[in-house]
Amino acid sequence: MPSKIKTALGTHKAELVLKNGKYLNVFTNELLEGTIAIHHGYFVGIGDYEGIEEIDLQGKTVIPSFIDGHIHLESSIVSPYEFACSVIPHGTTAVIADPHEIANVTGTDGLDYMLKSTEDLPLDVFMMLPSCVPATPEDENGAKLTHHELVPYLREKRVLGLGEVMNFVGVLAEDKELMDKISSTLAYHKRVDGHAPNLVGNEINAYITAGITSDHESITEEEALEKLRKGMWVMIREGTAAKNLSSLMKLFEEKYHFRCMLVTDDKHPGELKYHGHLDYIIKKAISLGADPIFAIKMASFNTAKYFRLPEVGAIGIGYKANFIVTSDINKLDILEVYKEGEKIYSKAQGLRAFMKPAVDKSLLKRVQSTFNVKELSPSDFIFEDKPPYTVIGLEDGQITTKKLILENLENCTKLAVIERHKGTGHIGRSYLHGYGLKEGALATSIAHDSHNLIVAGTNEKDMALAANCVRNNEGGLAIALNGRIIGELPLPIAGLMCERNTDEVEEIMKALKEQAYSQGVSKNIDPFMTLGFVSLPVIPEIRLTTKGLVEL
Incomplete structure (x- = not known):
């Protein structure tokens, strides 16, 4: 040859x-x-x-294939193999994944599982090490990853750095453990990703000074431009729960676009199946006035450049032949996808078959046995309080929340977060405004980032029933109504994922969501993903943890 x-x-x-x-x-x-x-x-x-x-x-036109610069594979609810099958037809040949969801449940076992289950896929899966396991010192999660446990993984070729540093309070206070993680990553000449919602002025200056060079939490144009002007790379996020594209369209201008990337962060299987992956974001950006060339670069070349991947992201001499064939860059119809010169997908023939990576049985068993919580009873969901009520207020299209002080509980839903890793028996209780549920209860073990058991409901009996269904399934989703379970999806891999194929999972998810909407959940939100963010204490303004309400 x-x-x-x-x-x-x-x-x-x-x-x-x-x-x-x-x-x-x-x-x-x-x-x-x-x-x-x-x-x-x-x-x-x-x-x-x-x-x-x-x-x-x-x-026809050849363009670089896409690279998602920030995603949690766990949010797809399916295994990494099934995720790859879902995104390759949409032109994605690489993702930079932060496995902090599974790591918060199972620690290094979770990291090992994600590395093993993504080996030799036609989708390149790179990793950013979880920086905050737990997300905050107050969180009750399943594991703790210290600086010493993370350093060996920095030697892995597919590990590109330290994932989103959510504990910006710890950065500003120069927390020693957190600073050791950052300095070790920089010593290996790898990236440190940020997570800094609403951080401005001297605080964002200090955050960047620590060595953090990107952020995916900008909601407003002003916030994003400040971060750009101070040297950060900005990831424009458009996922299932958080949708920031429309408010950040100015970043697609020529003078800004070269320091920006397109990312999904969290993406449910239905969104991948019916809307697409990064191709969906590009097409939406084009419909809002973006130059298609700039939008495609922001989903390919820019991402490769930021993560120091020198051989991908471009149709150029010396670059890997990872590319898409499309008839029109404005319509962005994906006709064929090539990986290193080999066709791996065509619209006419479908996806080329490929082997599923093998995972050690003992490791798989450890990540599938993660529930340690007693059976719950209706009495666990009795709330002893009186007005005025401190309530979590949802905001449409965002994962941020507002603190509300209310004299009555109109349009409010009972909310509880149950510690499920170590059997502490801790249960946080509060109310959720704007969720819309009118009857029954919904429960999920996808509750970022500690992934405790979270349940919203209108009565104690259905709340206990839905919560126990998830518990007995070693994780997943459940809906109860009038004393019986009327929908469920077991997610036995760390309570976050399952081995079913994407089409099957989407059919179940679709039915569950339709049922949730029929019980009154607002159609402006995703019933389960929105619920899963209500206990994430690093996002403003107010959250519910196993120990009660937390304010930022």
């Missing part, structure tokens, strides 16, 4: 040549015409070439 250099010189035929098409040049922001030569999985030439295999593009 001739070398890449000889093939680039044109003295030998390339393995694959793409003719009669256009390609997106991310270096000069141009759509250009040219014959593209691919050899040994790399782009080796753009010019005049012949190939062993030649494809006539018939005017």
